[in-house]
Amino acid sequence: MAEVVAVHGIWNRQPHRTPGQAAADLGVQWEGTLGAGYRDAGLHHLRAPRIAAAYYAHLLRDDGEQAGAPDPESLTSAEQRLLTEWALAHGMPQEVAQGPVTAMFEPTLSWVLRHTGGVGRRTAGLAARALREVRTYLGQQARREAAQDLVRDLLTEHTPTVAIGHSLGSVVLYESLWREPYPEVDLLVTLGSPLALPRGVFDLLDHGGLTVRGARPPGVKRWVNLAEAGDLIAVPRPLSDRFDGVDTDDVVHMAPVDCHTMGMYLSCGMVAAAIAPHLAAPDELTSSASGD
Structure with a gap:
């Protein structure tokens, strides 16, 4: 188990x-990666x-559905709202998100990257991909x-x-x-x-x-x-x-x-330090911390 x-x-x-x-x-x-965390x-x-x-x-995701970041043209109204709320949570002014989604999609992502120290288009693409999966989960009750x-x-x-x-x-x-x-x-x-x-x-x-x-x-x-x-x-x-x-x-x-x-x-x-006390006996934690 x-x-x-x-x-x-x-x-x-x-x-x-x-x-x-x-x-x-x-x-x-x-x-394997949690094992690396334990060592860290x-x-x-x-x-x-x-x-x-x-x-x-x-x-x-349905079979055959295209992977990758959604095209701005394909965003539903719910996904547009999610994009806006996400950007506003990063401090974006309301005026940046005005207008049709095809006009505000790129400016919104660009604003977030500039003002949060984002690391480039890959990060923006990851955020955009999140839109569809989050909205699919929250918006389709059967799934x-x-x-x-x-x-x-x-x-x-x-x-x-x-x-x-x-x-x-x-x-x-x-x-x-x-x-x-x-x-x-x-x-x-x-x-x-x-x-x-x-x-x-x-x-x-x-x-x-x-x-x-x-x-x-x-x-x-x-x-x-x-x-x-x-x-x-x-x-x-x-x-x-x-x-x-x-x-x-x-x-x-x-x-x-x-x-x-x-x-x-x-x-x-x-993460490992938060998990380990719930899974190891106190004497095991003490032994590890002392290097014995």
């Missing part, structure tokens, strides 16, 4: 693998935990429930101590933990999360009738949220401004380029 269930974020579609193969591959990959945290003597990956990307069912099946099968959600996966996991009967986990870790994005995400969440503020899911004992300083998806910050029950809400400084991948986050010592 896996000690950790982890839920991927955007841009993880693997069309040439079955969902089972994709999940297995992600689990192996993430165990000085926890060399501890075994990195086994990870069961929740793979749901195939549920959000939304199917993704949550998949996550909840893994939580039931493995009864993990730790549950990790990255990017859009933090939204899927958070909503899954709010469905009754509430799954119980000792630690919820959200990484690069857009949960607090007003109107575009937060106001569409299904979390027990909450409206003004979100909250830690009932079956979760502790909640840690981490966001890389250059992660453009994790806005607005801090998450605890909009959610009660976030025990730790920190910024990490790791990646000048690769700033929004699960691998980057799992290789970070801060």
Whole structure:
């Protein structure tokens, strides 16, 4: 059984693998990167935990649907609104987002990159790709429930101590933990999360009738949220401004380029340091920290 269930974020579609193969591959990959995180945290003597990956990307895209960033002409009105809310969360003035989407798409992305220290068109493309996947999940109830069912099946099968959600996966996991009967986990870790994005995400969440503020899911004992300083998806910050029950809400400084991948986050010592106390005996932690 896996000690950790982890839920991927955007841009993880693997069309040439079955969902089972994709999940297995992600689990192996993430165990390796989390092992690097354990070493980064000085926890060399501890075994990195086994990870069961929740793979749901195939549920959000139809066969034959074009991959890559959406063309401005193809954005739906809901995706246009999400783009605007995301940019406004970065501080963009309202006037930049005026006019038809074909006129404001490039200026909006360019403004965000200039004013946030973004690293170029790849980052903008990643943000644009997020639009369609986030809106598909939040706007199509059947797909939304199917993704949550998949996550909840893994939580039931493995009864993990730790549950990790990255990017859009933090939204899927958070909503899954709010469905009754509430799954119980000792630690919820959200990484690069857009949960607090007003109107575009937060106001569409299904979390027990909450409206003004979100909250830690009932079956979760502790909640840690981490966001890389250059992660453009994790806005607005801090998450605890909009959610009660976030025990730790920190910024990490790791990646000048690769700033929004699960691998980057799992290789970070801060993530390992948050997870390890829930999985290792106290004497094991002490031994590792002393270098014995």
